[in-house]
Amino acid sequence: MKTNARILKDRIYEELAITAKAMGNPRRMEIIDLLAQGPFPVEAIAKYTGMSIANTSQHLQVLKNARLAEITRKGNFIYYQLAGQHVFSAWSALRELGVTYNAEAKKLVEDYQEQQQQQGISAEELLKKAKAGKVVILDIRPEEEYQRGHIHRAISIPLDELENRIRELSKKQEIVAYCRGTLCMLVNHAVELLAKKGYKVKKFDKGYQDWTMKGYPVDMASRP
Template structure:
């Protein structure tokens, strides 16, 4: 379809892109893919969606140009074509929703902030604390997400294992915790739980994808060991 003016052509394309993103299941898949490449099988397991449904949503996102694929053996692996742009788009959508959509604010107040109602650390604050060696950083995502990329010098303790690993955490330093994005409740749970155990703990605003998208340093653990990037 061609519109009357070039501007309308652009707006039509943007509307089609928004339509591709505008589905609860596809937004969740994009959150998972913001951590790194995933196969359809992995995304189906992580999202709790049936394989066929997961594949259908991924195909919609691929046709919109948001995802690309690579065959690895018998598996098809999906990744974001523009990780920075996708992460910042979802971030902007969340910011808009928190201001203008009552249900978003209600969910944050009744489900998230009951675990942690303290203001989070900003990315700049955490970067300064890391530079001063004045913080202990804990990544509460799954191990395979941590290996794909994480904040430098962070240690990985998945949320489900946190209560069994308190002896790994210092009681004389501030602790910063983070997860996979602004609506990953595990960061809220971790910060609140650690404070209940006597630690000086704060969560990072947003999560790892936003940290990376906004140009802050990251590390990855690959086959040859840890590599800075």
């Protein structure tokens, strides 16, 4: 026999668990990781994560129902994005926790970085190269994000267009690619693609977040 208070408590914790439950799945973790870089349509998310469209859609429903993600339509596509800064910070906290306490996870992330064999570059190095004018800075976030603000003089080729627009880049010049921030698995994809095709490319893996935090020069939309 349950007391009134117990029933109410059960329901409270059930509701609270919905949020955590929605994050507690490897596929959805990766989706959130991706969405932390900007809005993407279902198809792109499916391709990136290697899941079927239907499966991806179902996972996205879960995130949407838990109020972690929301949608905006654009032409024929539905773009998914994180519901707000709170989501990003909760997810960061969880991720941080995972990497801090879970030695296995930590090692795997390091292995991955190593396997990619990609040279990272610090914000300071990038700033120096940029000032010397010896580098093409490539913003691989969705166009819209780029419009809102980007590293000074960066050019925009969103990741999903990179393959088609790769000829806009020169193989002679050094390229530094960046995306939003954190551990940014996304920029690895861009760098991998470019390196394979013979471009001289490095990644600025700390991303736009770190850049703005340091107060380094950016170009912003006049009316934000």
